[in-house]
Amino acid sequence: MLDDRHGDAFVAFEHVQKSYDGQTLVVKDLNLAIGKGEFLTMLGPSGSGKTTCLMMLAGFETATHGEIRLAGRPINQVPPHKRGIGMVFQNYALFPHMTVGENLSFPLEVRGMAKPDREARVKRALDMVQMGRFISRRPAQLSGGQQQRIALARALVFDPELVLMDEPLGALDKQLREHMQFEIKHLHEELGITVVYVTHDQGEALTMSDRIAVFNDGRIQQLAPPAELYERPGNSFVASFIGENNSLPGVIEEFQGDKALVRLDGGGVIDATAVNIREKGQRTTVSIRPERVEFKPEMMPPGAHTIEAKVAEVVYMGDILRARLAVAGSDNFVMKMRNTIGQTRLEPGQVIRIGWHPQDARALEPTA
Amino acid sequence: MANVALDPHAAVVSTASGGPAALTSADGTPLARALARSQRRARRRAFLLVLPLLAFILITFVVPIGQMLQRSFYNAGFSANMPQVSAWFAETERGTDPDDAAWAALAADLTAAAEARTVAMVGTRINYDLSGTRSLFTSTGRALRGGIEPPYRENLLEIDQKWGDPQLWSVMREASRPVTANFYLAAVDRARDAEGNIVQVDERQRVYTMLFGRTFWLSLVITALTFVLGFPIAHLLATLPLRKSNLLMILVLLPFWTSLLVRTTSWMVLLQQQGVVNDLLVWTGIIGASGRLQMIYNQTGTIIAMTHILLPFMILPLYSVMRTINPSYVRAARSLGASSWTAFRRVYFPQTLPGLGAGALLVFILAVGYYITPALVGGSSGQLISNMIAMHMTSTLNWSLAAALAALLLAAVLVLYWVYDRMVGIDNLKLG
Ligand SMILES: Nc1ncnc2c1ncn2[C@@H]1O[C@H](COP(=O)(O)OP(=O)(O)OP(=O)(O)O)[C@@H](O)[C@H]1O
Numbered sequence A: 001m002l003d004d005r006h007g008d009a010f011v012a013f014e015h016v017q018k019s020y021d022g023q024t025l026v027v028k029d030l031n032l033a034i035g036k037g038e039f040l041t042m043l044g045p046s047g048s049g050k051t052t053c054l055m056m057l058a059g060f061e062t063a064t065h066g067e068i069r070l071a072g073r074p075i076n077q078v079p080p081h082k083r084g085i086g087m088v089f090q091n092y093a094l095f096p097h098m099t100v101g102e103n104l105s106f107p108l109e110v111r112g113m114a115k116p117d118r119e120a121r122v123k124r125a126l127d128m129v130q131m132g133r134f135i136s137r138r139p140a141q142l143s144g145g146q147q148q149r150i151a152l153a154r155a156l157v158f159d160p161e162l163v164l165m166d167e168p169l170g171a172l173d174k175q176l177r178e179h180m181q182f183e184i185k186h187l188h189e190e191l192g193i194t195v196v197y198v199t200h201d202q203g204e205a206l207t208m209s210d211r212i213a214v215f216n217d218g219r220i221q222q223l224a225p226p227a228e229l230y231e232r233p234g235n236s237f238v239a240s241f242i243g244e245n246n247s248l249p250g251v252i253e254e255f256q257g258d259k260a261l262v263r264l265d266g267g268g269v270i271d272a273t274a275v276n277i278r279e280k281g282q283r284t285t286v287s288i289r290p291e292r293v294e295f296k297p298e299m300m301p302p303g304a305h306t307i308e309a310k311v312a313e314v315v316y317m318g319d320i321l322r323a324r325l326a327v328a329g330s331d332n333f334v335m336k337m338r339n340t341i342g343q344t345r346l347e348p349g350q351v352i353r354i355g356w357h358p359q360d361a362r363a364l365e366p367t368a
Numbered sequence B: 001m002a003n004v005a006l007d008p009h010a011a012v013v014s015t016a017s018g019g020p021a022a023l024t025s026a027d028g029t030p031l032a033r034a035l036a037r038s039q040r041r042a043r044r045r046a047f048l049l050v051l052p053l054l055a056f057i058l059i060t061f062v063v064p065i066g067q068m069l070q071r072s073f074y075n076a077g078f079s080a081n082m083p084q085v086s087a088w089f090a091e092t093e094r095g096t097d098p099d100d101a102a103w104a105a106l107a108a109d110l111t112a113a114a115e116a117r118t119v120a121m122v123g124t125r126i127n128y129d130l131s132g133t134r135s136l137f138t139s140t141g142r143a144l145r146g147g148i149e150p151p152y153r154e155n156l157l158e159i160d161q162k163w164g165d166p167q168l169w170s171v172m173r174e175a176s177r178p179v180t181a182n183f184y185l186a187a188v189d190r191a192r193d194a195e196g197n198i199v200q201v202d203e204r205q206r207v208y209t210m211l212f213g214r215t216f217w218l219s220l221v222i223t224a225l226t227f228v229l230g231f232p233i234a235h236l237l238a239t240l241p242l243r244k245s246n247l248l249m250i251l252v253l254l255p256f257w258t259s260l261l262v263r264t265t266s267w268m269v270l271l272q273q274q275g276v277v278n279d280l281l282v283w284t285g286i287i288g289a290s291g292r293l294q295m296i297y298n299q300t301g302t303i304i305a306m307t308h309i310l311l312p313f314m315i316l317p318l319y320s321v322m323r324t325i326n327p328s329y330v331r332a333a334r335s336l337g338a339s340s341w342t343a344f345r346r347v348y349f350p351q352t353l354p355g356l357g358a359g360a361l362l363v364f365i366l367a368v369g370y371y372i373t374p375a376l377v378g379g380s381s382g383q384l385i386s387n388m389i390a391m392h393m394t395s396t397l398n399w400s401l402a403a404a405l406a407a408l409l410l411a412a413v414l415v416l417y418w419v420y421d422r423m424v425g426i427d428n429l430k431l432g
């Protein structure tokens, strides 16, 4: 796995800052190293600076401060067309006055490639996205998904080592989006290219990426592989942004190694893993995934602390059962149970005791 | 034809023509008829709504233009008022010397025309082709008040010797036929000689072809200039932040809002030999005090002033097209390896073509028919064909020639429109 030393990274952002108006920083001190062949996703809410980062990498925006390097070479002064970076835009940006074939041969033409070579490459790229039959169509005569494939083929046809994609699937419906996610991932593995992918769809980010950089407020909140991000969120923002999450406010009562005992504001004591909390008596927000909550004592580690919960409602969702519980003064605590044959059916009004493995509950900094 | 049953097309046709295949609506009427009936009411109402406009266009546009065009090949100013001599011309060959019958017919017609006070009209008609003859007709008309006795030839010649001029007779013969192509011939500097052959007119009188040429050439130059000047402005308008682009838009539209006279006067102040621009050039030493440039009352003046006035017609269609071009196209081109110039040439510029086509067509057509600006700042070398049309409408009163010139201009514009449609396609025109 890559570490955060930027020396041999393929793409490196070092202390990059960006301001559009000279008053507010849209990107604040960005440090990011992307390895060769990696699929890195920038994930974050709207306005968090993802596109801005991508545009700085592509060369359409200049960094206000800091350095961006590509294959070890600083590229702050290199104009976009000399960077050799493929790019897929959210609106595809297929040239409307050119046919699909002309669109694809454009990057080859401007590189001065001879016609026979161009034709062969265009054909190969189109076959790669199964669009060979559409070579003489205009973009306007294609469906959204087809345009998407053409845009992808055009970004890949000149064999760039780095491809940037800014919400490339944003305009597609769910089914097509999932299909294209698979295809993009497949192409990434097949071609061995480096991909920087921007999305605000966390499902997309989790399924496609090698690593995800979670952006908020112009900073990377956490940079980690999907599983780690999901299971071990580094702060409250990441915990609440990725996946469904229960949060319980409280105070640290005791440390045992990195295990902590937390006294909840609504009463009761629970086990947790201290993440970015180091002192006894400090306020914290404990975050627990709904599917990691247990209510059968045999599923919990021995000696685990439990708290009382009252079932408010149970929703049948097919593969899972989703129970809403009243816990420690909040009635929005969610527990998910697998819908197996032997599963205990809970009834509203029933009082149970819930608990969990200490590593599944993460004591994070308090939320405002 | 041997195997009709196996011909797939034959099979399709036979089922289609067999009744059951046709679609019908619920009550059994054919679907197409039911649809037509349901749409008829809506269509009738729509027609009634546009009827006032239709009538307006018909009365103010189609009818007058039709009449104008008719004048270009039909002029009964001579034949209607001089029926007997016209009949004599119709009976005799071209080149026949006027005999006694002809003189008698002329005398009778002139007397009748003098009575009916139409002799001046006849004179005007003949004057188109032979200048100085209007007074011949009016003065003869006055002399004939008391009637005329034979021998007509001698008596008429006594009133004015010019009646014996063979050219006058040949001109009268041409004018005796109300339907004629002669005005079109005149409009392209041609005329008929005594034998009826089409010949070029005397070199000193050839003005119209030269003026047509100049009109089209200057219009081209003006169109090109508005493009060169307007393209960057339209681009700025489309890309600047709203506040700045609004200000710029006001500047662009300013020529529309100022009175023509104010604009023209300011051009005079700027461009005349003792004007601001010349003063500036002399002051900076670019030209000597003796070499002041003549920039107004000539072609230069026409070009400068018309470019200024027509600039918005180029800028607005360009702007409306450029506004819709997403900046990501150019970015995409750049990311694909195109330099900014290549991205402009291959990706941005082609997408502005619908606006450019519309703007160029608009400017060119307006320039071809422009009249007032060349009249004010064009001097004599900056006059265009429309100034000639205006002159024939207002001072020489040769409406037929004016109509012929206008018809040629209209035809040229239509041809241009047709060529544009063939080359670019009129659906690609984007006016706003
Ligand atoms: N050209 C610009 N001029 C001024 N401010 C800008 C410009 N582009 C973006 N911003 C601002 O920078 C911030 C980050 O924008 P950015 O487009 O990078 O967000 P994003 O993470 O891509 O959001 P989204 O998910 O909505 O695309 C926003 O607050 C935005 O208003």
Ligand SMILES: [Mg+2]
Pocket (backbone or CB within 6 Å): A050, A051, A052, A166
């Ligand atoms: Mg964005």
